Amino acid sequence: MIKKVLIANRGEIAARIIRTCKRLEVKTVAVYSEADQNAPFVSMADESYLLGPPRVNESYLNVDKIMSIAKEAGVDAIHPGYGFLSENGDFAERCQKEDITFIGPSSEIIRKMGSKIAARDAMQEAGVPVVPGTDGAVSDAQEAVEIAKDIGYPIMLKASAGGGGIGMQVVRSDEELTKAFESNSKRAQNFFGDGAMFMEKKLENARHIEIQLLADHHGNVIHLFERECSIQRRNQKVIEEAPSSFISESTRKEMGEAAVRAAKSLGYTSAGTIEFLVDEKENFYFLEMNTRIQVEHPITEEITGLDIVEKQLDIANGSPLTVSQDDLRIDGHAIEARIYAEDPVTFFPSPGHIASFNTPEGENIRNEVAVKSEYDVTPYYDPMIGKLVVKGSNRNEAIALLKEALSSYIVEGIKTNIPMLTHIAASDAFKEGNTTTAFVEEIYLPEIKSK
Structure with a gap:
């Protein structure tokens, strides 16, 4: 049974998780950046550890530091909340290797659903309706324009990886699509390490x-x-x-x-x-x-x-x-x-x-x-x-x-x-x-x- 949980997150979701853990008499460990040292969630936890500087790659995305704290604190499990490492298959796998329960699905499923293209394929196999669009990644803007002739504008251009609207844009013409393809692909590559793009028909009044x-x-x-x-x-x-x-x-x-x-x-x-x-x-x-x-x-x-x-x-x-x-x-x-x-x-x-x-x-x-x-x-x-x-x-x-x-x-x-x-x-x-x-x-x- 889980007795001690590290919350690999911040803000209101960290506080929310801590409240339930307290009610269930599960000990909690908060991790925080220098920018969050006075945040309410830090004092709510049973134990709190400094991760590092404010930038996320030095704090909330610093997997090695988080795992080091988890071991030092002797936690049984890690709750990732939402955002940050919550949908990072490598992090879930790292938890498994360190014999720490990841409170979420398996790393394999996280990776599969983290790719919008793979997720789309999986839904079709399960008999779930999908929006008309491409079944795989589009190689470049020229191919995108050719495919657009069959889908029909308006089109939702999407990055396969990530979320939060990053790498996503509605386009209504060949010119808009050509301009948007490269810039969104680059943005997705910078944010998620994957610049693969695909397209779906934009449903109006949806x-x-x-x-x-x-x-x-x-x-x-x-x-x-x-x-x-x-x-x-x-x-x-x-x-x-x-x-x-x-x-x-x-x-x-x-x-x-x-x-x-x-x-x-x-x-x-x-x-x-x-x-x-x-x-x-x-x-x-x-x-x-x-x-x-x-x-x-x-x-x-x-x-x-x-x-x-x-x-x-x-x-x-x-x-x-x-x-x-x-x-x-x-x-x-x-x-x-x-x-x-x-x-x-x-x-x-x-x-x-x-x-x-x-x-x-x-x-x-x-x-x-x-x-x-x-x-x-x-x-x-x-x-x-x-x-x-x-x-x-x-x-x-x-x-x-x-x-x-x-x-x-x-x-x-x-x-x-x-x-x-x-x-x-x-x-x-x-x-x-x-x-x-x-x-x-x-x-x-x-x-x-x-x-």
């Missing part, structure tokens, strides 16, 4: 809807329903909901079954997420698989009553799932708003000193935070400083609580996207559930610029 999975080592796989994640800026999510107000019960069932089928075909274990694009007629297509816990996992926890981190630990311990698909029911409606230290119009990061930080409190309000008052937000990491999660008995109640909570969310000293979130929460389009992936570009920004 929604980004994902299915949360849990799979144990005994062949049991369940889904925890869906999350609506369509409101995004720069291909990164801003507001998420569970369940989706758009899809029907029959589509919900079909998507859940497809996700479970995919996980079983892979021999997947731990928590994972299958992301889909859904068109106006509720046709759904595989987008990618995330082999880790998601930023937006709290809204699934709120509507199911399950602690996903606890389930990850149970699975890593070799325990079978204690809940079946038939046991699960959707209870109410939950919404998560990501709080970013950034300009609410340009989306440029806004690092600096937080003079005052106060979160809204009350029934059905949940805060996941990475900062505190008198804290310095640095430019070294993702600008998300917190997540506001609310739950209502229905969607309208959840929206009303979200608006109320945002009005009392205080961050002084830096710019945040709270004005953006407030505007979206109050908009008619959001209230009506008109939340496609084009929401920010076609609804939010035009409304802001018209004022």
Whole structure:
């Protein structure tokens, strides 16, 4: 049984993992960079160790240092959270070689799903619909232009490796594709060490809807329903909901079954997420698989009553799932708003000193935070400083609580996207559930610029 866990991450997800571990009486070890020495998660852990300078390659991506600390602290397991090393197959394999449990799937599955091309092939083998596009890497811009004649514009150009919108761009002509191919390939190579590119048909007016999975080592796989994640800026999510107000019960069932089928075909274990694009007629297509816990996992926890981190630990311990698909029911409606230290119009990061930080409190309000008052937000990491999660008995109640909570969310000293979130929460389009992936570009920004 796991008795001591090192969290190879930072910020709100490190704090989130520590809370569950404490409740389960599992000891925790935090690792931190020089920039994070005063971060809340550092003092929450039972033990904390300095990794090194702020830059990620010298701290949170420094595998040798992390493993050295793990051995010194005598941990049984490592939880990677999300981002950083969470989807690094080599890191998962290193843990296995060092006889330390990696809280996640096998290194082989991480590598397979980390390649969008390999993942696409695997989904087709499992009978899961995929977006029309290339089945392998495209060699160069000239070949891309030739292939585009068959796919038809608009096209989504994507890097095979990585995530977070890096190496991804919508193109609408041969000229745009030619320019974008080389620059995105180079960017992917620099970020992920893999410049392979592929192309998919860009689905207009699509929604980004994902299915949360849990799979144990005994062949049991369940889904925890869906999350609506369509409101995004720069291909990164801003507001998420569970369940989706758009899809029907029959589509919900079909998507859940497809996700479970995919996980079983892979021999997947731990928590994972299958992301889909859904068109106006509720046709759904595989987008990618995330082999880790998601930023937006709290809204699934709120509507199911399950602690996903606890389930990850149970699975890593070799325990079978204690809940079946038939046991699960959707209870109410939950919404998560990501709080970013950034300009609410340009989306440029806004690092600096937080003079005052106060979160809204009350029934059905949940805060996941990475900062505190008198804290310095640095430019070294993702600008998300917190997540506001609310739950209502229905969607309208959840929206009303979200608006109320945002009005009392205080961050002084830096710019945040709270004005953006407030505007979206109050908009008619959001209230009506008109939340496609084009929401920010076609609804939010035009409304802001018209004022």
